[in-house]
Amino acid sequence: MPLDPRSVANLIIKLAVDHQRPVTNLSLQKILYFIHGRFLVENDEPLLDGYFEAWQYGPVHPLIYDSFKDQGSRPLIEPATRRDLLSGRQIPVDIPDNAQLCSFINEVTLPYLKLSAGRLVDLSHARGSPWDALTRQFDGTRTYGMRITEQNIKDKFRFHKVSVGKNPSVGEPHEESPPH
Numbered sequence: 560m561p562l563d564p565r566s567v568a569n570l571i572i573k574l575a576v577d578h579q580r581p582v583t584n585l586s587l588q589k590i591l592y593f594i595h596g597r598f599l600v601e602n603d604e605p606l607l608d609g610y611f612e613a614w615q616y617g618p619v620h621p622l623i624y625d626s627f628k629d630q631g632s633r634p635l636i637e638p639a640t641r642r643d644l645l646s647g648r649q650i651p652v653d654i655p656d657n658a659q660l661c662s663f664i665n666e667v668t669l670p671y672l673k674l675s676a677g678r679l680v681d682l683s684h685a686r687g688s689p690w691d692a693l694t695r696q697f698d699g700t701r702t703y704g705m706r707i708t709e710q711n712i713k714d715k716f717r718f719h720k721v722s723v724g725k726n727p728s729v730g731e732p733h734e735e736s737p738p739h
Contacts, residue, residue, distance in 0.1 A: 561605045563652060565622065565626055565638075566652050566655050567591060567594065567607060568627075569653075570655060570661065571591065571668050572637075573638075573654065575635070576636055582635055582672065583633065583634060584628065584635065585679075586671075587627065587635060588618065588620060589676075589680065589683050590672070592617070593682075595611070595712075596712050598663065599709060605709055609621070612738075613706075617680050618707055682719055685718055689707050689711045689714075693707055703738035
């Protein structure tokens with residue numbers, strides 16, 4: 560059964576804090592997407608519940624965006640929360656309790672925490688990647704806001720390779736915003 564993406568996001572935030580590698584909502588989105596994509600390709604089943612959309616700076620999970628949008632471009636240190644049905648209060652979403660899944664998430668996450676948001680965006684925008692294939696129009700323009708299907712991820716995830724230049728091609732974006 561796919562995991563609540565807030566649960567995995569909270570594990571990534573914990574790793575970022577523990578390793579002193581600040582993670583923002585923008586970079587968290589890309590890391591979640593790469594973890595989900597790798598798990599999907601390797602296991603033929605989704606890691607996360609919900610879906611990703613193709614936004615300007617790459618794949619975005621709307622639930623995670625909504626959970627952290629108030630943080631803007633500040634590093635995330637507090638966990639995502641959910642409303643407790645009995646008390647009505649907001650409580651932190653627990654990280655996954657499956658040791659094997661946590662090990663997989665840790666292994667995939669740590670190298671991405673070393674990359675800037677701009678590098679993660681470049682990686683998500685790689686030519687032939689799911690985001691690129693979905694957003695590219697015949698005239699070279701881009702269309703944003705569409706869902707990135709699991710099939711699209713399975714078919715094209717292997718194209719997430721880019722040349723590493725001196726600076727990220729999109730610069731260092733600070734914050735994602737919903738497509739209009």
